Amino acid sequence: MKVPFRQFRYESVESLKMALFQIKANKTRSFLTALGVIIGIVSITMMGTAINGIDLGFEKSLSMLGYDVIYVQKTSWSTMGQWWRYRNRPDLKTLYAEQINRIITDNPRSELLLAVPQISTYQASARYHDRILEQVFALGTNGDYPATASGTLATGRFFTPGESAGDEMVGVIGDDVASGLFPNEPAVGKSIQIRNHRIRIIGTYRKQGKFLGLFSFDNQIIMPVGAFQKIYGKEMFITIRVKIRYQQRVEEAKEELLGIMRKIRRLPPGKEVDFSINEQKAFKSQLDPIKNGIAIAGIFITGMSLFVGAIGIMNITFVSVKERTREIGLRKALGARRQTILLQFLIESVMICLIGGFVGLLTSIIITFAIEKVIPDFPVRFSPDLVFASLGVSVITGIISGLAPAISASRLEPADSLRYE
Amino acid sequence: MQEPPVIIMKELCKFYEMGDQVVRALDSINLDFRKNDYAAIMGPSGSGKSTLMNIIGCLDTPTSGIYELNGQNVAEMNDDELALARNREIGFVFQTFNLLPRLNCLRNVELPLIYAGVPPEERNERAAEALRKVGLGDRMTHKPSELSGGQIQRVAIARALINKPSIILADEPTGNLDTATSHDIMNIFGTLSEVGNTIILITHEEDIARYTKRIIRLRDGKIESDSRK
Ligand SMILES: Nc1ncnc2c1ncn2[C@@H]1O[C@H](COP(=O)(O)OP(=O)(O)OP(=O)(O)O)[C@@H](O)[C@H]1O
Numbered sequence: 001m002k003v004p005f006r007q008f009r010y011e012s013v014e015s016l017k018m019a020l021f022q023i024k025a026n027k028t029r030s031f032l033t034a035l036g037v038i039i040g041i042v043s044i045t046m047m048g049t050a051i052n053g054i055d056l057g058f059e060k061s062l063s064m065l066g067y068d069v070i071y072v073q074k075t076s077w078s079t080m081g082q083w084w085r086y087r088n089r090p091d092l093k094t095l096y097a098e099q100i101n102r103i104i105t106d107n108p109r110s111e112l113l114l115a116v117p118q119i120s121t122y123q124a125s126a127r128y129h130d131r132i133l134e135q136v137f138a139l140g141t142n143g144d145y146p147a148t149a150s151g152t153l154a155t156g157r158f159f160t161p162g163e164s165a166g167d168e169m170v171g172v173i174g175d176d177v178a179s180g181l182f183p184n185e186p187a188v189g190k191s192i193q194i195r196n197h198r199i200r201i202i203g204t205y206r207k208q209g210k211f212l213g214l215f216s217f218d219n220q221i222i223m224p225v226g227a228f229q230k231i232y233g234k235e236m237f238i239t240i241r242v243k244i245r246y247q248q249r250v251e252e253a254k255e256e257l258l259g260i261m262r263k264i265r266r267l268p269p270g271k272e273v274d275f276s277i278n279e280q281k282a283f284k285s286q287l288d289p290i291k292n293g294i295a296i297a298g299i300f301i302t303g304m305s306l307f308v309g310a311i312g313i314m315n316i317t318f319v320s321v322k323e324r325t326r327e328i329g330l331r332k333a334l335g336a337r338r339q340t341i342l343l344q345f346l347i348e349s350v351m352i353c354l355i356g357g358f359v360g361l362l363t364s365i366i367i368t369f370a371i372e373k374v375i376p377d378f379p380v381r382f383s384p385d386l387v388f389a390s391l392g393v394s395v396i397t398g399i400i401s402g403l404a405p406a407i408s409a410s411r412l413e414p415a416d417s418l419r420y421e
Numbered sequence: 422m423q424e425p426p427v428i429i430m431k432e433l434c435k436f437y438e439m440g441d442q443v444v445r446a447l448d449s450i451n452l453d454f455r456k457n458d459y460a461a462i463m464g465p466s467g468s469g470k471s472t473l474m475n476i477i478g479c480l481d482t483p484t485s486g487i488y489e490l491n492g493q494n495v496a497e498m499n500d501d502e503l504a505l506a507r508n509r510e511i512g513f514v515f516q517t518f519n520l521l522p523r524l525n526c527l528r529n530v531e532l533p534l535i536y537a538g539v540p541p542e543e544r545n546e547r548a549a550e551a552l553r554k555v556g557l558g559d560r561m562t563h564k565p566s567e568l569s570g571g572q573i574q575r576v577a578i579a580r581a582l583i584n585k586p587s588i589i590l591a592d593e594p595t596g597n598l599d600t601a602t603s604h605d606i607m608n609i610f611g612t613l614s615e616v617g618n619t620i621i622l623i624t625h626e627e628d629i630a631r632y633t634k635r636i637i638r639l640r641d642g643k644i645e646s647d648s649r650k
């Protein structure tokens with residue numbers, strides 16, 4: 001069995017060399033033939049890159065929210081956009097945070113650590129002298145807020161529990177607010193104006209970036225609940241931020257919080273809840289349709305171009321078989337077996353596809369690189385899996401498209417093919 | 422005692438059906454070749470010379486009759502065995518399109534060895550040796566397009582020899598050559614015959630046939646005459 005294997009090896013090497021000769025001799029033809037594969041591979045890798053990028057951007061964003069915080073709110077994140085379902089729910093109260101804290105400190109085996117109130121609006125506008133920032137995210141909370149949120153301070157400090165209990169008009173601002181209102185001077189110590197009230201800045205956050213590329217943590221003004229309510233009243237959107245003990249036990253923590261909230265809301269058993277407990281995982285399912293959409297579009301384009309590419313390669317390989325009928329006859333006269341000829345043409349079509357695959361890969365790497373350069377926030381990410389996937393797809397396309405012509409070549413009668421003009 | 426013939430043909434026929442007409446390319450051929458035979462097959466165009474040679478070379482199969490190569494009935498051999506026979510037992514020289522245009526002489530000559538599973542170094546050595554034998558030791562890396570017609574035929578002969586086949590078949594090896602070059606080629610065949618090779622060649626030139634030791638004449642697919650010197 002040793003000689004046949006060696007023979008197979010030598011024949012493969014010979015076929016490989018011939019395939020390269022052939023492709024080099026017909027550069028334009030080979031390129032045009034490979035175009036379908038190139039487009040297919042570009043689309044498959046760009047699709048993968050986009051999905052990878054979304055996942056990656058998402059992970060980054062989630063770490064901003066913190067993996068160990070769950071949120072009690074009036075609406076659910078996983079069914080966003082269905083506001084009518086929540087319209088009849090009663091509003092939450094910032095007071096709940098204290099009530100929750102009291103319950104969990106009484107329970108030493110609680111999954112929950114700390115509840116922090118949050119009242120907020122997206123519509124705030126802040127002014128300092130003649131500079132005005134619109135659409136700022138104003139947030140009222142208490143001194144425990146930093147324990148439930150990401151971000152570190154660049155200057156100054158966060159307000160103390162005492163300051164928040166005293167409803168003092170102090171605030172901590174995000175990097176965008178700081179650089180927007182105080183481009184050339186330190187923000188700490190200055191007072192900004194929100195509606196008719198003045199808030200004294202006591203700290204600024206470091207830049208954090210955007211959450212999912214949409215919502216910026218740098219665009220916040222954080223102040224005591226009392227200060228917020230003096231400005232905007234009590235009718236604003238309320239969230240209770242709850243830090244949990246173990247990141248891995250989110251489900252148990254949610255379960256416990258659900259019970260506590262039912263008690264606070266005095267919901268009799270069996271009655272539907274009128275609040276929602278959200279965690280960042282909910283965003284993941286929000287993202288799935290987008291990822292699926294990209295995947296379906298990508299697979300469709302890939303499939304189409306590979307299909308067209310495969311037909312082109314099949315066609316060109318048939319032409320090549322026809323053109324080289326005498327060569328096939330000669331090789332058979334010299335001792336080439338059917339499988340040798342089969343292998344030769346298969347290797348040729350696989351080589352064209354592989355080269356197409358490499359060109360496609362290179363193209364998408366360049367595109368990815370360009371996108372990263374031009375739009376740094378745009379989530380793209382290339383992965384080694386994509387390289388293997390696209391080369392695998394190329395090889396399979398090569399085999400599928402080369403098989404029929406290769407079989408027809410291998411079946412040629414040597415006498416007839418030598419006679420062929 | 423004489424060795425059995427290397428080639429035995431009994432009542433061998435090859436018919437081609439062209440529509441409702443049957444072309445009898447070979448019609449009841451009875452023919453033997455012994456080891457060391459140096460034979461020329463002659464006959465007018467269309468008399469079946471190439472058809473006969475293709476069958477001898479296992480490139481084609483007869484419609485009926487028996488063909489035995491080295492004691493083995495070729496009709497009973499499968500595709501791979503036929504390929505093996507072509508590779509090991511037979512060396513071909515054709516009139517045209519002998520060499521693959523993209524490969525240099527050395528690589529053309531080593532082709533049969535690739536199909537025989539011979540390692541690269543040995544292939545190279547043997548191909549170079551064969552080229553030297555036909556006087557082309559200084560043309561190894563030339564491409565076919567850089568060679569004269571006579572040189573191309575010599576490369577083809579080198580390739581035919583390389584696997585030490587029992588039979589060398591040549592279909593009009595001098596058909597495209599001028600007289601002087603033809604005689605060079607025939608001298609090479611003469612030398613090969615003297616060292617024990619079995620050679621069968623097709624020609625329609627009496628001048629060329631005169632170099633051989635046996636002349637077989639075909640007409641309309643039948644043997645007209647078979648004479649030894
Ligand atoms: N594949 C084929 N299909 C039909 N007829 C064929 C085929 N091959 C050969 N023939 C016929 O068989 C006959 C013998 O052909 P062959 O090629 O053996 O002649 P030849 O003696 O070699 O002629 P030439 O000297 O011109 O080469 C011819 O009449 C030819 O037309």
Ligand SMILES: [Mg+2]
Nearest residue numbers: 470471472592
């Ligand atoms: Mg002929």
